[in-house]
Amino acid sequence: METTKPLNNSPGNGKRLGEILRILGRHKLTQGITPEKLRATVEDLGPTFVKFGQIMSMRHDMLPAEYCEELAKLRTDVQPLAFAEVRRVVEAEYKVPMEEIFLSFEEQPIGSASIAQAHMAVLRDGRPVVVKVQRPGIRETMAQDVALLHRAARLLNLTEVGDVVDLNMVLDEMWTVAQQEMDFLLEAQNAEEFRACNRDTAFVDCPEIDHRHTTTRVLVMEYVDGVQIDDVDTLHREAYDLEEVGLKLADNYVKQVIDDGFFHADPHPGNIRIRGGKIVWIDLGMMGRLTIRDRSLLRDGVKAIVSGDVEHLKQIVLTMGVHSGRIDHARLYGDIDDFLAKYAKLDLGSMDLGQIIEELVGLAREHRISVPKGISMLSRGVLTLEGVLAVVSPKINLLEILANRMSAEIRKDFDWIEEQKGRFRNLYESSQKGIRIPAQMSDLLRMALKGQAKVNLEVIGSEQPLASLDRMVNRLVKCILCAAMLLGSCLLCTTGMQPKLLGIPLVGMLGFIAALLMGIWVLWDMHKHK
The missing domain is CATH 3.30.200 (Phosphorylase Kinase; domain 1)
Structure with missing residues (x-):
């Protein structure tokens, strides 16, 4: 994939960079960023960035849900060529x-x-x-705008705005997706x-x-000259059964996701037409993909949510995503338990699949677990389609259709003989492990008696206190060094050491200056991390 082209130093680029800097400064992004402020900034930056914002509204794995919802409100109003x-x-x-x-x-x-x-x-x-x-020239214009925004972000120190947005990563992803659309x-x-x-x-x-x-x-x-799917009056006049239309629409979308792993990522009403008794999907520029592994984990996730299995759902989240840093398993378990408790008393018909996926993606992000791009796009696509179904056929529920389809697949693929073989195989493996338990216990006791047994203890949640203690010790060492230099300089001042500056030995003067600078450094560090 082509990377962002390097900037030339033409007057036009300088003028555009100045304009971007003024817009970013006017919205005071250095003082924090809110969803509303982000949308307003994108709108002021112009049509190129409005398109980028629309792309990123589908990436719940990169931006929090409230930012994606705000960016989804962006509308492109472009003068025709x-x-x-x-x-x-x-x-x-x-x-x-x-x-x-x-x-x-x-x-x-x-x-x-x-x-x-x-x-x-x-x-x-x-x-x-x-x-x-x-x-004409849209690729070059977008490349230059992305490069200029990279430069503006560096000038304003906006490469990371809190823990919300890694601006460089977001810009790179926007450019990658935009190139695909072009x-x-x-x-x-x-x-x-x-x-x-x-x-x-x-x-x-x-x-x-x-x-x-x-x-x-x-x-x-x-x-395609069909009827837009949310034009229910025209569909009624043409004798379409809206319940049937909604059911077939939902069933086909579930098929795209579960069976094909290739689904329409932007199924808003303008992209779905009814023509000659068929559902016609148009504008296939933005499509989502799920691997066989992703689809299998998605099926298992639905089963875990329906059965309320916290541990299974936790393992699915960890397996599906890529995590950076140490995972606080106890906190993750508690958050998933709270998540499932919200849906424990609801039946399938009362649950929103899009909201469930969105909440799980948000939960994973809070624990620094990045989910696959396809899952993030699925979240936005399902939410959009559920909005369409609410207009066409409000009684249709995507999660219910998904569960029914999975149940039908299980019944179709169920083989009683193979199932029994699998159970006997598991029983045999468990019995073999059980036979080895006495020998393993004997080995463990023998190692304990010889003093060779070791216990690996991991204290969950200890990283932050240890980091605070490390900073405290470092400050203490700096203060001791500062005091030592100050006392040493005072002692030097009592001697007649040459050369002198303002009647004070030069070495002592340098010691005073070094102690002063180190003291300012310690105070600044304390203020920064308080």
Whole structure:
């Protein structure tokens, strides 16, 4: 993946850097950052960063939930490109005049965003299509803005704002995702993969891509003229059963997640249409992926939540994520116990799958456990889809459908003979271990009698007190050194040692200055860590 390009020192870059610094200073980010302040800052930074903010609103593994919710409110309001610019991009990609490819091409866009805009068109063979055209220079503009924000963050010492945001990591991730969205060939591949995954699902479809005329900067796809899924009045008039629509929508999304591991990460109403009795998923630029391991752990997690198994869910969180530093297992166990206690008295139909995943991702972050990117994107996707279902068919519950699908899979895959074989195998292994217990106990007692037994003791939660004690000892040593230099300098002042400065031996004067500087250092350190 391409990295952020180095900055040149053109006057335009200096002006833009000054503008970014003024915006960051106006919002006083050095004094702390709140969700509202972050959203306001992103809005003032312009359309490029609004797009970045929309991307990061889906990354609950990198930002706390309240920040993601605030960034999700961002809306891109971008002035459409002049048609002459659109023509230049299209003809630069095809190397021929636009008229040789399209029979007609609407000058007025049907949608305009920070990265691209879409136009209605008709191909030479008469097929109506939507043409998505990338804004000229958008890649270079975004690269420069990211590099400038990196520099602005260093100048304002904003690389880490408290324990909330590692700004450099966030900027790098935003740039990586933005590059993927700017590669229309990747979106075309996503559409083909999605179509292949849902080939056997009669009620699901997606726009067909015209690969012959699709490039990295121009995407040509089938025009979908269906009804937007939240337009319930039109769906009623066309005699659609909304309960059936909602059930099929939820069932297909669960299939995307559990069976395919390839799901639509932004299923808002504008990206879902109903056409000819089929659910049509559009805008497949942002897709989430789950590995086989992630899907297995997700299934096990649902089982642990339903059964209230704290220890099993704790192990799933630890296995799924990557943790940095020491884990306080007792605190993690307590937090998961509190989490499950909230849902203990609720039935499946009363639980929100999106909220559960979001809370678990937040809990993992509090313990410095980073979950896979796919799980974080799933959290946002499920929350968005649950909002769609609340409009179309409020009685449908995603977690209930997920549990029912898992139960059906268990019944389908259950083999009584293999199950009994497995139980006998476990029984045999347990009996072998039981036979070895007396010998192991004898070895342990013999080692204890010889004084060779050792006990490894880990005191949970001792790191912070020990760190405080270490700082205290270091300060004490500095104070002793400071006092020693002060006393030594005083003794030197009573001698006639040469050379002298202002009537005081020079070595003694240097000792006084060193003692003064060390004293200021100790006081500053105490103020910083109080």
